[in-house]
Amino acid sequence: MNRLAEVAQQEACKSFHGKIMGTESNIHEIVKPFPKWSVEEADALWCAAFVLYCCKKAGMCIPYKPTECSMSLAACPAWEEWAKADHRITYVSGNDEPQSGDIVIFDHVFCDSPHDHMGIVIMVKKDILVVAEGNFNNVSCVVERKRDTHIRCYIRIPVDFRY
Numbered sequence: 001m002n003r004l005a006e007v008a009q010q011e012a013c014k015s016f017h018g019k020i021m022g023t024e025s026n027i028h029e030i031v032k033p034f035p036k037w038s039v040e041e042a043d044a045l046w047c048a049a050f051v052l053y054c055c056k057k058a059g060m061c062i063p064y065k066p067t068e069c070s071m072s073l074a075a076c077p078a079w080e081e082w083a084k085a086d087h088r089i090t091y092v093s094g095n096d097e098p099q100s101g102d103i104v105i106f107d108h109v110f111c112d113s114p115h116d117h118m119g120i121v122i123m124v125k126k127d128i129l130v131v132a133e134g135n136f137n138n139v140s141c142v143v144e145r146k147r148d149t150h151i152r153c154y155i156r157i158p159v160d161f162r163y
Helices: 001-013 047-057 076-085
Strands: 088-092 103-106 119-125 128-136 139-145 151-156
Touching: 001 119, 001 128, 047 119, 047 128, 076 088, 076 103, 076 119, 076 151, 088 103, 103 139, 119 139
Parallel strands: none
Antiparallel strands: 088 151, 103 119, 103 151, 119 128, 128 139
């Protein structure tokens, strides 16, 4: 298994969560790299921040806002923008074959909007992706998702990446 996939699986199983069922959020470490964003503002919007958190935990050196991006990596569209602009990163169509450790961006998963959710591929099965996600109903978890038209793209960042 890819190092990023290993880390993402471990981190997703730690039960990070936003404010749910009267409990206070525990996503402080996930939101910390984003200086203009509070835990309260991130509540129910932190899937992309979880991906950056896992990348950093896996040893990648990635800023919260690469110069190629018009917004910070707290937003799913920023990841796609960055992947298309930085030649060191591989941008792969959602129709192509994913790999363990790929970042996957979804369309129309939680709302009727493009790039509305993302996660990290842990395992690829014939018609299923096993994905580590932050903010799945405001909690972190490992889920199985169909390989279907909701997959917008995959982003492949080298494990030793340094921005």
